[in-house]
Amino acid sequence: MIAELGQLSLALALAIALLTSVFSFWHIRRETLGSHYLSRALGGSALLTFLLTGVAYAALVFSFISSDFSVRNVAENSNSALPIAYRFAASWGSHEGSLLLWVLMLAGWTAAVALLSGRLAAGFRVRVLSTLLLLQVAFLLLLLASSNPFLRILPAVLEGRDLNPLLQDPVMVIHPPMLYMGYVGFAVSFAFALAALLEGRLDPTWARWSRPWANAAWSFLTVGILLGSWWAYTELGWGGWWFWDPVENASFLPWLAGTALIHSLAVTDKRDALKSWTVLLSLVAFALSLLGTFLVRSGVLTSVHAFATDPTRGILILSLLTAVVGVAFVLYAWRTREVGLGGSFSLVSRESMLLSNNVLLVCSLAAVLLGTLYPLIVEAFGGEKMSVGPPYFEAVMAPLLLPAAWLMAAAPWSTWKTTRAQSMLRPLVWPLLVSIAVAAGFVVLRGKGSVMMVLGLMSATLLATATLAHATGRVRLSAQRSLWARFSVHGMSYWAMITAHVGIAVFIAGVTLVNTYEVEKDLVMRVGQTEVIEGWQVRFDGVRLAPGANYDAVQAVFQLADSSGKFITNLTPEKRRYLAGGQTMTEAAIRYGWFGDVYLSLGEPMESSDDAPQAWSARIYLKPFIGWIWLGCSMMALGGAMTLFDRRYRVRGKAPAAPIVVTA
Amino acid sequence: MNDPVSQQSGIMPEHHERLRQLSTELRCLVCQNQSIAESNAGLAVDLRQQALEQIQAGKSDADIRSYMVERYGEFILYKPAYSASNAVLWGGPFLLLALVLVLLVRGLRRRNRAVATEALTADAGDVLRRAKLEERYRRESHD
Amino acid sequence: MKRKFLIVLPILFLVALAALLARGLQSDPRHLESTRIGRPAPVIVLTTLDGQSFDSRTLTGQVWLLNVFASWCSACVIEHPALLQLASQQRMPLVGLAYKDKIDDTRGWLFERGNPYSSVPVDLDGRIGIEYGVYGVPETFVIDAAGIVRLRHAGPIDNKFLAQLEAILAEQGEKK
Numbered sequence: 001m002i003a004e005l006g007q008l009s010l011a012l013a014l015a016i017a018l019l020t021s022v023f024s025f026w027h028i029r030r031e032t033l034g035s036h037y038l039s040r041a042l043g044g045s046a047l048l049t050f051l052l053t054g055v056a057y058a059a060l061v062f063s064f065i066s067s068d069f070s071v072r073n074v075a076e077n078s079n080s081a082l083p084i085a086y087r088f089a090a091s092w093g094s095h096e097g098s099l100l101l102w103v104l105m106l107a108g109w110t111a112a113v114a115l116l117s118g119r120l121a122a123g124f125r126v127r128v129l130s131t132l133l134l135l136q137v138a139f140l141l142l143l144l145a146s147s148n149p150f151l152r153i154l155p156a157v158l159e160g161r162d163l164n165p166l167l168q169d170p171v172m173v174i175h176p177p178m179l180y181m182g183y184v185g186f187a188v189s190f191a192f193a194l195a196a197l198l199e200g201r202l203d204p205t206w207a208r209w210s211r212p213w214a215n216a217a218w219s220f221l222t223v224g225i226l227l228g229s230w231w232a233y234t235e236l237g238w239g240g241w242w243f244w245d246p247v248e249n250a251s252f253l254p255w256l257a258g259t260a261l262i263h264s265l266a267v268t269d270k271r272d273a274l275k276s277w278t279v280l281l282s283l284v285a286f287a288l289s290l291l292g293t294f295l296v297r298s299g300v301l302t303s304v305h306a307f308a309t310d311p312t313r314g315i316l317i318l319s320l321l322t323a324v325v326g327v328a329f330v331l332y333a334w335r336t337r338e339v340g341l342g343g344s345f346s347l348v349s350r351e352s353m354l355l356s357n358n359v360l361l362v363c364s365l366a367a368v369l370l371g372t373l374y375p376l377i378v379e380a381f382g383g384e385k386m387s388v389g390p391p392y393f394e395a396v397m398a399p400l401l402l403p404a405a406w407l408m409a410a411a412p413w414s415t416w417k418t419t420r421a422q423s424m425l426r427p428l429v430w431p432l433l434v435s436i437a438v439a440a441g442f443v444v445l446r447g448k449g450s451v452m453m454v455l456g457l458m459s460a461t462l463l464a465t466a467t468l469a470h471a472t473g474r475v476r477l478s479a480q481r482s483l484w485a486r487f488s489v490h491g492m493s494y495w496a497m498i499t500a501h502v503g504i505a506v507f508i509a510g511v512t513l514v515n516t517y518e519v520e521k522d523l524v525m526r527v528g529q530t531e532v533i534e535g536w537q538v539r540f541d542g543v544r545l546a547p548g549a550n551y552d553a554v555q556a557v558f559q560l561a562d563s564s565g566k567f568i569t570n571l572t573p574e575k576r577r578y579l580a581g582g583q584t585m586t587e588a589a590i591r592y593g594w595f596g597d598v599y600l601s602l603g604e605p606m607e608s609s610d611d612a613p614q615a616w617s618a619r620i621y622l623k624p625f626i627g628w629i630w631l632g633c634s635m636m637a638l639g640g641a642m643t644l645f646d647r648r649y650r651v652r653g654k655a656p657a658a659p660i661v662v663t664a
Numbered sequence: 665m666n667d668p669v670s671q672q673s674g675i676m677p678e679h680h681e682r683l684r685q686l687s688t689e690l691r692c693l694v695c696q697n698q699s700i701a702e703s704n705a706g707l708a709v710d711l712r713q714q715a716l717e718q719i720q721a722g723k724s725d726a727d728i729r730s731y732m733v734e735r736y737g738e739f740i741l742y743k744p745a746y747s748a749s750n751a752v753l754w755g756g757p758f759l760l761l762a763l764v765l766v767l768l769v770r771g772l773r774r775r776n777r778a779v780a781t782e783a784l785t786a787d788a789g790d791v792l793r794r795a796k797l798e799e800r801y802r803r804e805s806h807d
Numbered sequence: 808m809k810r811k812f813l814i815v816l817p818i819l820f821l822v823a824l825a826a827l828l829a830r831g832l833q834s835d836p837r838h839l840e841s842t843r844i845g846r847p848a849p850v851i852v853l854t855t856l857d858g859q860s861f862d863s864r865t866l867t868g869q870v871w872l873l874n875v876f877a878s879w880c881s882a883c884v885i886e887h888p889a890l891l892q893l894a895s896q897q898r899m900p901l902v903g904l905a906y907k908d909k910i911d912d913t914r915g916w917l918f919e920r921g922n923p924y925s926s927v928p929v930d931l932d933g934r935i936g937i938e939y940g941v942y943g944v945p946e947t948f949v950i951d952a953a954g955i956v957r958l959r960h961a962g963p964i965d966n967k968f969l970a971q972l973e974a975i976l977a978e979q980g981e982k983k
Contacts, residue, residue, distance in 0.1 A: 201797065238702050245697050280817065291824075300831040304696045314832045322825045329817040336814055344775055352772070359764050367757035373824075374744070374753050376831040383749065385839060387691050389699070389742025396757055520684075693839065693942040706907060707942060710933045735940040737842045 003071050003150040006059030010100075013052035013107070014140040020045035021133035028126050035122035042129040043114040049136060050111035057091070057104045060149055064091045070156035073097055073149045079162035079580045081550035089173045090163040095297050095307035096149035098176060102293070103139050105177075105184040110136065113188055113213070120209060127195035135187055138320050146313050162550070162580035171231040179224030179251060183289040185217025186254060186282075189261065193282035194328060197335040207269035207278065212644050214265055214282070218258040219640030225251050226633035237586040239520075239599045239621045241629065244393040247305035249372045250292030253365055257285040260361040262640070263354045271416055273342040273351055277358070280332060287325040288365075294321050300376065348421050350414040353407060360404040367396045398452065405459040405508060408501055409466035427473075431465035432458075446517055456512030464505035471498045496642035503635025510628025514596075519622040524606055526615045534622055536598060537561040538571075543616065551576045553587075556602050556616060560591055573602035573618070596624035669712040679719050686715055686725055689742050690732060699742060841940050841948075841959035848873075848950045849938035853928035856905065856913060861928040863902075866950070870979050871900040872972075873948040874924070875936060877908040878916035880944040886963030887920050893964075894923030898976070902926050906944055907933045951979055 024042055027033040060073070064087045069075045077097070078090045092098040110132040117125050143149075192210040196202045228251070233241040242248065264278040294317045295301060299309025345351035371388045378386055409431065410424040435458040442457060443449035474494075478486040487495070521533050525540040532538075539559040546555035553576040560568045571589035578585065591598040603617030669683070687701035692708040700708040711732070718728050732740050744750045843849070851863040851873075863873075874890060876883045894901050903924035905913040910929060917927070930936055939948065942961070949958040949972055957975050960968045 203797075236702075240702065243697070284817075287821075294828065298828075298832060300828060300836065302697045302836045304698065311832055315829070318825060318828055318832070322821065325821055326818070329821055333814045333818060345772075346776060347769065347772055355768070359761065359768065363757050363761040363764070366760050370753060370756055373827065376827055378749075379834060380827055380830045384738050386738040386744060387740070387742050388744055388753065389689075389691070391689055391743035392753070396754075400757060400761070706933070710907075710937060713932075714934075714937060733842075735842060735937060736942065737839065737940075739839060 002059045002062050003068070003152065006056040006063075007144075007148065007150045009052045009056040009059065010103075010140060010144060013049040013056070014137060014144065016045055016052070017049050017133040017136045017140070021130040021137065024126050024130045025134075028123060028130075035126055038126045039122040039129075042126055042133070045133060046107075046110045046114035046129055049133065050107040053104045053107040053136075057100060060097060060100060061088060061091050063150075064088065067160065068156075069158065069160050070152050070154065071149075072151045072153040075153050075157045075160045077163050078160045079550060080159060081579065082160075082163055082168070083549050085170075085173055086163055086168050089167070089176075092176050093163050093167050093172070094149070095313070096143075096147045098180070098307070099139070099143050099147050099297075100149050101176065101180055102184060103136065103143060105180045106132070106136050106139060106187060109184055109188050109213075113191075117209070124195055124199060127198050128191045131191040131194045132187060135191070135324065138324060142316055142320055146310075146316050159580070162578065165551070165576070165578045165581070165583050165585045166235060168550075168578075169231060169235050171227050171234070175224060175227040175231055178220055178227055182217050182219075182221025182224050182258075183251075183254060183292065185213065185220055186258060186261075186286040186289050188213040188217065189265075189282040190286035190328070193279045194331060196279060197331045200335055202275050202279065204269075204272045207265050207272075208648070210282065211262070211265045211269055212649050214258065214262050214285075215640050215643045218255070218262050219637045221251070221255050221258060222633055222637040222640060225255060226630055226637065229633075230630050233626075234588065234590060237588050237601050238619075239518075239588070239601075239623060241626070243304075244371070244390045245303050245305060246301040246372050247292075247296050247303045249368050249393075250295045253368055254285050254288040254292060256361050256365040256368070257281060257288050260358040260365075261285050263357050267351050267354050268342065271343050271345070271351060273345060274355065275342040276336045279336065281358075283325070283328045283332060287321075287328070290321045290324060294318055295372075301372070345416070346418040348414075348424075349418045350411070350416045353411045353414045353419075356407055357404055357411075360400055360407075364397060364400045367400060368393065371396070398456070402455060402459050402508075405463045405504065408504065409463045412467065412470040412497075427469065428462070428466055431462050431469060434465045435459075435461035442513075448517065450516060453512055453516040456508055460505045460507075460509035460512065463508070464502050467498055467501045467505070471495075492646040493643050493648075496639040496646075498639075499642060500636045500639025503632045503639060505632070506628050506635060507632025510625045510632055513625040514623050514629070517624045518626075521620050523618045523620060524615050525618065529615075531620075532563075533620055535563045536622070537563065537565060538600070538620060540616065540618075546572075546574060548576070550580060551578045551585075553577070554602075556618070558589070558600060558618075560598060571598070571600045573600050575602055592627060594627060596622060597626050599623055669709060669716055672716075675716070675720075679716070682719050682725065683712065683716050686719075686728060687712055689729075690715070691740050691742055693736060693740065838961070839940075839942060841956065843940055843948075843956040844959060846956060847954050848948070848956045849935070851904070851928055851935055853930060853935065856910065856917075856927040856929060859926070861902075861926050864954075866900060866902075867954045868952050869899060870949065870951050870976055871902060873902050873904060873939070873950060875904045875906045875939070875941050875944055875946045875948075877906045877944050878912040879908065882963050883945045884920070886945055887923075889964050889969075890923040891921050893969075894925075900925045902928065904935060905929045906936050906941065907931065949975055951975065 020042055024038045028035060028038060062068075063071045063074050064078050065084060067074065067078060067080045067087070069078075073094055073096050074090075077094045078087055082090065090097070092101045110129065113132065114129060117128070120128070189210050192206065192213070196206050225248075228248070229241045232243070233239060261278070261281045264274055264281050267274045268278045294314070296303075296305065297307050297309070297317055298314030299311070300314060343351075371392050374388050375386055378384070410428055413419075413424045413427050415423075438461045439449075439454045439457045443454070474490060475486045478489060480486045480489055519534060521531075523531050523538070525531060525538075527540055527542045530537055530539040537560070539561070541557040541559055543554050543556045546553045553574045555572050555574045558571040558573070560571050562568055569591055571591060573589040574587040576585045576587060577583070586601060588599055588601045590600075599621040601619045601621075603619065606615045606617055675683075684701060688699045690700045690711060692698045692700045692703040692705055692711075694705045694707050695703045698708075700711050714731075715728055718731065723731075729741060738745065744753055746754065848863065851861065853861050855861045872893075890901065901924050903922075903926070905927050907930065913927065913929070917924075928935075933941075939946075940959075945963060947958075947960045947964055947968065948956055949960075951957050958968075958971055960971075
């Protein structure tokens, strides 16, 4: 009954969204009904569809938590022995469930836009909300036609198949929602861009409205990707954190486009320049989200992440993708002339610095897209099946993205319209010296270095030092009296930039250092035996049984001590066997540290030749500075979130005056 | 994580390192996109064993790669070959970068020259059009 | 003019991408073409299940089938009846490569289900499998009279395979 209620809710949401959006588009075009009336109606419609979609999702969650195995989705992805948190998360553990989550997020963002855009020009607001509602229609149609999570399986099974053990991890509870918030969030800037094209103009406040939505979506996507990466690290047992797997690339593509977009929006907002390009980027970012959705669910590329696939489903998603993006690009081609190019700027200026950031990001995007699709292209032209894996991506991405870091270091000193190159380069002299010193220091202390390591670490240090130098300079030279005023006068956006850019430096440093200095060692240990690896001592204390809610496990206990023998912590890696499906999983034990992790993975018991106590194999990894990867990404996401608190966006009483800039 | 290959006794460290490096470049054909370094599937272990034996027999990395390709095709290599057919793959992004930069610099220079001259010759029609847009916007945004 | 082209570029790109992805949907990303097709079949010199020695070179001059199987392979159970039927027609030798299996297990499995094979060479560590580019079980190779590999079928044999086999046999029959 609950499942049917969910289905009904979705059908209602579909009907309301379809009717109101089509109605509004019809009337706004002919100007037969007042735009205020339509605007208010659409606002109500947005809230209603969110409510209905929420009810539907609640119905699905209820089916999972109550272990209703008459619902096929629950039977295939859950189990009554599954802990309740995972039963909840299993609602998005399948294609159908996660697609419903997509739809819920889309309805949520639409409702948020409806609630927060009261001061937006009515005609424009109508177009934005109608676009978002039509997107909901498209996805609801896809869902109900091919991926209905509420289908029954009759007769009901007594016990479910269980959630894939790889997904039974705490991060599973937040990674997909965060990721989808990001993917779907770009639909908002997409809608804003489409609305501008439909209206045939792009007034200067368009960018200011669009920015917080793009920044918010970008922050969520950053967190989502970061969590996915951290999850791979903790869960997969060999300490890897990024594989350039097609599905990972599918999330990285909209991230790259999104990063370009948030910077391009800044130019359009501040200087009313790059207008046509920013509109195109807004369309492309969401198009890439849709492409990602397709790649994950169609089975067209092999991936560890791919959902169970079905060719008909793939064709439907491809059709949706082509239709939505096709309409958007046709509109762009048709209407962009009216949008105009915007203000001009000289070859060396803040605009050009941001534009070059965009260029590098777009080329990196092209590289990732090309690498991911190349095997398909080769096959389409009759060539032999081939693979494009990490060696390609690592070789190509570094030369494209490191220059971006160098530009970022100089960028805070650039000025709008025109800048003297010298005024950007002079402040970089002593950061450059610092970066040389730091890189040299590492080579000397560690006794090992490489060209990539030096380049990477120097870039990271240069960026961090230059950015912090700019910030401290600003604070020191500020005319304000109190320390607080010295900080706050620059605005939240400035500090957000500082945080995010330093975050990138931290990220680059982490990646460079862990790739250069990580160490792994295979161990075979008897109980009581101690092994030494670099600055650590590991002593094997034996194994014990550690059963869990839905699995049996053998847990090994290792004592970790530093080089002087002082006890640090116990490490307890496990080998689990999940009762429902019989799968075995290895759970690594990780000792997290600010300057590096100790990662211990349990192997197999070794056959002992005599009555000697049994030995176990294990593998230990030392991963220096790997935590900086997650820290750097978190700082980036934090920076993105901070921009939302800039005083320009605060809707308290007086609305900030909408300046109408007449372009020169 | 059991690695029956690298846990054999008597493997020289440099061989171990070469094996590890090479294994990250070879695809595990029975897995859903993992290298044979990361997988303990039967075929992955067998291929690692083969690779190790060849390293110990003095074969070069290139020899081992072509051994694998001869039996399993280019698909097994994660690093695409530097061949003419892969030129677009390896060179494409950089060509794009160069092309875009050239076009942008030229385009910007041209526009700056044009704007400089246009500012001196803006006509009444332009000014009127802009004024109309401003007025429409002002009307609509006072809701 | 150039601006017009740039503006239409996204649409062109989308069309190309959609065409590529549609084409991609039609092929199976897990399917791997054998590199041995059209090349001489790697020589197999192994001991068989009953202790005889097997040399694949003795089979030149006729079309023969190499079926890679194992007792631990569930898909092999599916194709076994078809193999038994093929063997009963006695048109060509059917060699079963026992791939990475314990000898006793292989014997027991064949005893339970019937033995369609003229010989069962035992590939304990899978090395011959690697020579043939085996990446899963079951796989079936068709080798012609000249010792060239003509076909590799991955997965249980089906009607499509049998049709292809007929075509090869017909062509080889004409050659004689």
